[in-house]
Amino acid sequence: MDVEVLVPLNISGVWYPVYTNNPLTTGSIGIGLVVEPRIMVRGKRSNKAEVEFNGKIIEFPNLAILKRLGELKISVQSQVPLGFGYGLSGSISLAYSYLAYELGLTSLKEALYTAHESEVVNKNGLGDVIAEYIGGGIVYRKVPGAPGIGKAEKINVSWSEQVCSKPEMALPTTVLLKKNENALTYIEEFLKNPDLTKFFEVSRKFTEELGFVSNIPNSFRKKGLIIKHGDCNKEWIQHTPATNGVLIH
Ligand SMILES: Nc1ncnc2c1ncn2[C@@H]1O[C@H](COP(=O)(O)OP(=O)(O)OP(=O)(O)O)[C@@H](O)[C@H]1O
Ligand SMILES: CC(C)(CO)[C@@H](O)C(=O)[O-]
Numbered sequence: 001m002d003v004e005v006l007v008p009l010n011i012s013g014v015w016y017p018v019y020t021n022n023p024l025t026t027g028s029i030g031i032g033l034v035v036e037p038r039i040m041v042r043g044k045r046s047n048k049a050e051v052e053f054n055g056k057i058i059e060f061p062n063l064a065i066l067k068r069l070g071e072l073k074i075s076v077q078s079q080v081p082l083g084f085g086y087g088l089s090g091s092i093s094l095a096y097s098y099l100a101y102e103l104g105l106t107s108l109k110e111a112l113y114t115a116h117e118s119e120v121v122n123k124n125g126l127g128d129v130i131a132e133y134i135g136g137g138i139v140y141r142k143v144p145g146a147p148g149i150g151k152a153e154k155i156n157v158s159w160s161e162q163v164c165s166k167p168e169m170a171l172p173t174t175v176l177l178k179k180n181e182n183a184l185t186y187i188e189e190f191l192k193n194p195d196l197t198k199f200f201e202v203s204r205k206f207t208e209e210l211g212f213v214s215n216i217p218n219s220f221r222k223k224g225l226i227i228k229h230g231d232c233n234k235e236w237i238q239h240t241p242a243t244n245g246v247l248i249h
Helices: 063-069 088-102 108-121 128-134 183-192 196-209
Strands: 003-018 027-045 050-053 056-058 072-077 138-143 151-155 163-167 219-222 225-229 237-239
Touching: 003 088, 003 128, 003 183, 003 196, 003 219, 003 225, 027 088, 027 128, 027 183, 027 196, 027 237, 050 088, 063 088, 063 108, 072 088, 088 108, 088 128, 108 128, 128 138, 128 151, 183 196, 196 219, 196 225
Parallel strands: 050 072
Antiparallel strands: 003 027, 027 072, 027 138, 050 056, 138 151, 163 225, 163 237, 219 225
């Protein structure tokens, strides 16, 4: 049997890593954009766990943990590249585990825990899985951890302006895992006056302090990605809010 899931992207703007001795309670407090275009992922049982990304088999270290749920071959169709800052490794891991659940190989709880654990253990993400599972547009992760352990909520903002991105270079996620104590202040500042402009303002201040600078107005740089609002021409990838998390086809 072949099943298909659609999973959104998560672009965090501000994050505060929290490490514990348990991957399920390790994660980040933060705010991010949970957006389209979703990845479309088909999967079926196989004798080897494998990820095909836009037609090519890739090395995906999260598989070492994900395959505990059962060996699946999944095929990912994505309009955005891997390794730039779209939270894609989280989306792929969530898709794998959700497919294992849909195929009757595991419970939903175990599937969600395992997707999060595979991200934390491989240093590919801290807060992407919980945000992508809940859906957005803007998600506030208030308690770190896997879905069901951490807590996250959608923040309703009017999406009055276009949001778009440009992937410039692939970098490992480890460059983002440094703790900046100002993160919590920026998150508070956003929550007092939550709109898209404020999200971009605090995200720009936060990412600049981590050393990621964008010289484009109304934008910020996260890893190898520029995200901006307003004035999005055809050279940019357009994003709309993904109000639901995982969708099944
Ligand atoms: N061609 C490739 N380019 C980038 N990463 C790749 C590629 N092939 C396999 N990978 C693996 O995919 C994973 C990408 O995870 P990474 O967290 O860097 O990306 P992301 O989720 O898109 O970004 P972020 O988590 O910062 O938002 C890594 O484990 C990397 O080893
Ligand atoms: C670490 C991170 C910024 C990588 O995208 C994300 O997982 C987050 O916000 O925790």
